[in-house]
Amino acid sequence: MWSDHENETLIHYHSKAKENRKMYYRAGSFHNSLYSFFGLISVLASTVATTMSWSTDENGENDSMMLSSITTLTALTTAIQNFYKFKENSNNFIEISKSYARIQNKIESVGNIHPEYRPIKPDVFFKMIGEKFNLLSDSRVELSSILKTSLYSKKKDKESYLLRTHEKFKGLNDTQKLNFTKNGDVAEGIFSESENESDHEIS
Numbered sequence: 001m002w003s004d005h006e007n008e009t010l011i012h013y014h015s016k017a018k019e020n021r022k023m024y025y026r027a028g029s030f031h032n033s034l035y036s037f038f039g040l041i042s043v044l045a046s047t048v049a050t051t052m053s054w055s056t057d058e059n060g061e062n063d064s065m066m067l068s069s070i071t072t073l074t075a076l077t078t079a080i081q082n083f084y085k086f087k088e089n090s091n092n093f094i095e096i097s098k099s100y101a102r103i104q105n106k107i108e109s110v111g112n113i114h115p116e117y118r119p120i121k122p123d124v125f126f127k128m129i130g131e132k133f134n135l136l137s138d139s140r141v142e143l144s145s146i147l148k149t150s151l152y153s154k155k156k157d158k159e160s161y162l163l164r165t166h167e168k169f170k171g172l173n174d175t176q177k178l179n180f181t182k183n184g185d186v187a188e189g190i191f192s193e194s195e196n197e198s199d200h201e202i203s
Contacts, residue, residue: 002115006122007166013129014107015160021100023152027143028093030151035086042077045070089141096140103132111162114169114177 002010049070081087110118110125143152169177 002118002122006126007115009122009126010107010111011160011162011166013126013133014104014111014162015158016133017100017104017107018160019153019157021097021104022154022157023143023148024093024097024100024140026152027147028090028097030147031086031090031093034084035081035090038077038081038086042074042081045074045077049074092141093143096136099136099140103129103136108162111165114172115166116177 049067052067052070107129110120113119
């Protein structure tokens with residue numbers, strides 16, 4: 001049932017899930033950094049403005065201009081935070097990354113088993129995986145193509161360890177093949193929506 005073609009398709013899906021997981025995680029981290037950066041500037045500027053307002057001489061024109069500039073900076077950084085929704089975007093991107101991690105985990109739960117012992121047919125598995133990818137693709141927030149290319153993506157993201165695993169499968173004897181089944185019924189829970197699944201770390 002699981003021929004070389006099906007195994008190549010499985011590896012493709014694994015690579016796709018892994019790549020998107022890493023991209024959205026980096027996007028979430030980047031937006032969170034922007035949120036923290038502009039938030040820090042806003043807090044510092046606000047603190048300085050408050051301090052100056054208590055000590056500025058009403059007749060000090062230079063001090064008044066500086067106070068006005070700092071107040072404007074505070075308002076500007078706050079406006080940028082609100083307009084670009086850095087924190088909201090960060091949370092959304094991280095959540096999307098976790099969704100791709102769950103798909104990746106499900107693919108690995110099948111890919112780690114020798115093809116001869118997989119308890120699910122490839123057409124059934126790919127139909128379910130395809131539906132999950134399509135649903136996530138329809139609902140996710142799209143990333144900037146420029147940032148995706150220059151900042152969020154790395155060449156090695158597309159590398160799938162399942163490629164090496166399947167090459168290893170070809171040289172195993174029957175006893176060794178059984179070692180990859182892990183337990184008697186790995187199909188159970190493959191497509192459960194448990195939120196307790198551990199997410200992969202992002203490197």
